[in-house]
Amino acid sequence: MPIYEYRCERCDHTFEVIQKFSDEPIEQCVVCGGPVSKVLSPPGLLFKGTGWYVTDYANPERKKALEAEKSPAGDGKGKSKQEAKGT
Numbered sequence: 001m002p003i004y005e006y007r008c009e010r011c012d013h014t015f016e017v018i019q020k021f022s023d024e025p026i027e028q029c030v031v032c033g034g035p036v037s038k039v040l041s042p043p044g045l046l047f048k049g050t051g052w053y054v055t056d057y058a059n060p061e062r063k064k065a066l067e068a069e070k071s072p073a074g075d076g077k078g079k080s081k082q083e084a085k086g087t
C-alpha cells in the first residue's frame with residue numbers, strides 16, 4: 001500500500017497516510033482542520049531536506065562557484081590575523 005504525504009497549508013503540519021488507491025484523498029489537516037496539499041515524494045529520495053544540496057554538488061558549475069567562494073575567505077582570515085599581531 002502506498003504512503004502519501006500531506007502538508008497543511010495553514011499550520012504547515014506534515015503527516016503521512018497509508019491509503020489504498022481506491023481511498024479518498026485526505027483534504028483536512030489532522031491538527032487544525034485546514035486545507036492540505038499532497039506532497040509528492042519521488043521514490044528513492046530519502047533525505048527530503050537535503051535534496052537540494054545533492055543536486056547542487058552534482059552540477060559542476062555550481063561546485064566551482066562554491067569552491068571559489070571558500071578559498072578567498074580562508075586567505076583573508078589568515079592575513080588579518082597576522083596584521084593584528086604586528087600592531
Ligand SMILES: [Zn+2]
Nearest residue numbers: 008011029032
Ligand atoms: Zn494544520
